[in-house]
Amino acid sequence: MKSAFSLLLLLALGSSYGISAEPTGDASVVKNLPGLVAFWTFGEEKGEPRISAETATRHALAEAVNKIARADGGPYSGYSAALDGSGYLHVPYADLKDLDIHGKQAQVSMFAVIRVDEMKHGITVAGIWSEGKGAKDDSGTRQYSLLLNMPAYGGPKRLVPHISAEGGVTRRADGSAFPWCCDYAVNVSEIPVGKWVTIGMTYDSKYLRAYYNGVMEERAIHEDPANDRRNDPYFLKEGPNGGPRGMNPYYHGKGIFKYDPALHAQTKPDGGADFTVGACFAVGKRIGNPLKGRIGGLAIYNRALTDEEMMQLHRSANHEKLPNLEKGSAE
Secondary structure (H helix, E strand, O other), rough: OHHHHHHHHHHHHHHHOOOOOOOOOHHHHHHHHEEEEEEEEEOHHHHHHEEOOOOOOEEEEEOOOOOOOEEOOOOOOOEEEEEEEEEEEEOOOHHHHHHHHOOOOOOOOEEEEEOOHHHHHHOEEEEEEEEEOOOOOOOOOOOEEEEEHHHHHHHEEOOHHHHHHOOOOOOOOOOOEEOOOEEEEOOOOOOOEEEEEEEEEOOOOOOEEEOOOOOOOOOOOOOOOHHHHOOOOOHHHHHHHHHHOOOOEEOOOOOOOOOHHHHHOOOOOOOOOOOOEOEEOOOOOEEOOOOEEEEEEEEEEEEOOOHHHHHHHHHHHHHHHOOOOOOOOOO
C-alpha cells in the first residue's frame, strides 16, 4: 500500500507533467452544431500531428519549421498548443479537401479559444491565407482567415477576420487596386494580452462578422472615416445600395477566392495556400504574422453560424477557468 506521502507526490508529479490535466469546457457542443468541417482540441504531444476530432475528414495539422509544445490548460482536451513564433501548424494545400471553402455563394464560420501573450505585430490565428511578398504584390492566394491587430484599416489590437475574393490585393469596382487585402470586419473591444478569450467569425456570402467572447459587437464606420482609413469610395459607396460597407458587420458580397492552376499559374506561381495555424506566408516570410501564445480549440464550419450558436460555442469553452499569464512572467 502506498503511503499518503507517495500519493501526494504522485499527484504533484502528475500535475507537473500534465497527466491530470482536465478540460474546462464541453466539446460536444462544438461537435453537435451542423456543418462542422474540422475541430482541433490540441491534446497531442509535441512532435505529433494534431488530428481533427470526429469529423468526416480527419484533418491532420502537421508541425512546420519547428515543433510545437503542448501545454497544460485547455478547454476541450485539458491541453493547448504553445506557440512561440518559431513554428506553426498546417494542412498542406493538396490535403485541404473540405477545408477548401470557396465560391461566390460560399459560407464559412471559424471559432477559436486563444491566449495572446504578445501583440507587437499582426497575428494569424488560423485560415487559408497566403499574402505574397508585400505591399502591391498580387500573387497571394488568400481565402479566409482569423487575424488580429491589423491597424491599416482600423483594426489595431482588435479581431479582424478577413475574406478575399481575389486572392491577392483588394480591387475596387473599377478594377483599381489597394496595396493590401482590406476586406475585413473589426470588433469593438481590444484583445487583451495574457488572458484567455474566445474569438470567431461568420461569413454568409454577403456579410462578414467578428465575434469576441461570443458577441458580435456592432460597429459602424467612424463619423470621420479617415480615422480608420476607410474614407475610400470602396468603403463608403460600394456597399449595399451604393452605401457604406460598415465595420462589423462588414459587407463583402464577392465570395471566396479559389486557386485555379489553369488561370493563375503565371500570376500566382506559388500555388494555392495551405491551411495554417499560428502564422501565414506574409511579406515573403514563411512565418509571417506569428501568434505567440496558446490555442486550445479551433473549429471550422461550412456555413454561417447564428449569433446564438456563436454564443453557445463561447460558453462551451468555459475559458474563465483557464490559467491566464501573470503580468511580467514568462513561460
